[in-house]
Amino acid sequence: MQTERRSGNGPTDRREPRVVVGAAIISAGRVLACARTAPPEVAGMFEFPGGKVEPGESETAALVRECAEELAVRVEVGDRVGRDVRMAHGRSVLKVYAARLLHGDQPRALEHSAMRWLAADELHSVTWLPADVPIVAALRPLLAAG
Numbered sequence: 001m002q003t004e005r006r007s008g009n010g011p012t013d014r015r016e017p018r019v020v021v022g023a024a025i026i027s028a029g030r031v032l033a034c035a036r037t038a039p040p041e042v043a044g045m046f047e048f049p050g051g052k053v054e055p056g057e058s059e060t061a062a063l064v065r066e067c068a069e070e071l072a073v074r075v076e077v078g079d080r081v082g083r084d085v086r087m088a089h090g091r092s093v094l095k096v097y098a099a100r101l102l103h104g105d106q107p108r109a110l111e112h113s114a115m116r117w118l119a120a121d122e123l124h125s126v127t128w129l130p131a132d133v134p135i136v137a138a139l140r141p142l143l144a145a146g
């Protein structure tokens, strides 16, 4: 049967966008920003730790997995921060959640070139990936409120 779902990425492709989740890890009124190492065009720009949700995986589970892989920390995932941000011409969507560190774990940059803990008035001291800019704006009042 002919359907709109095809294997390529052509104009008839109607698949749901790939979900990328990010963790806004907040501790003592600061959020953790991490610098990407790749690809070259965004290396050195900051993002929220996270990555693609695997098929069959919940967004929360993906965040827990990515934080363990990238930072060697255990986190509790909280509320959404900001809105869905479409990326890559609508082929993917970024969803960021607040998170907090569990059990006194301290992040280690296993896959990033740098980490910064940023207070509300420091959020613009780093260059964020473009998709993160509206999320950072939504994050500011959360940090300012402590």
Ligand SMILES: Nc1nc2c([nH]c(=O)n2[C@H]2C[C@H](O)[C@@H](COP(=O)(O)OP(=O)(O)OP(=O)(O)O)O2)c(=O)[nH]1
Residues within 6 Å of the ligand: 020, 021, 022, 046, 047, 048, 049, 050, 051, 052, 053, 087, 094, 129, 130, 131, 132
């Ligand atoms: N993790 C993360 N990715 C972001 C953010 N903002 C943003 O535009 N992205 C983009 C960068 C990448 O194109 C994509 C996430 O890809 P990724 O490489 O981190 O995903 P992944 O860890 O699952 O990696 P892989 O298995 O595909 O190698 O989303 C953000 O705040 N966090």
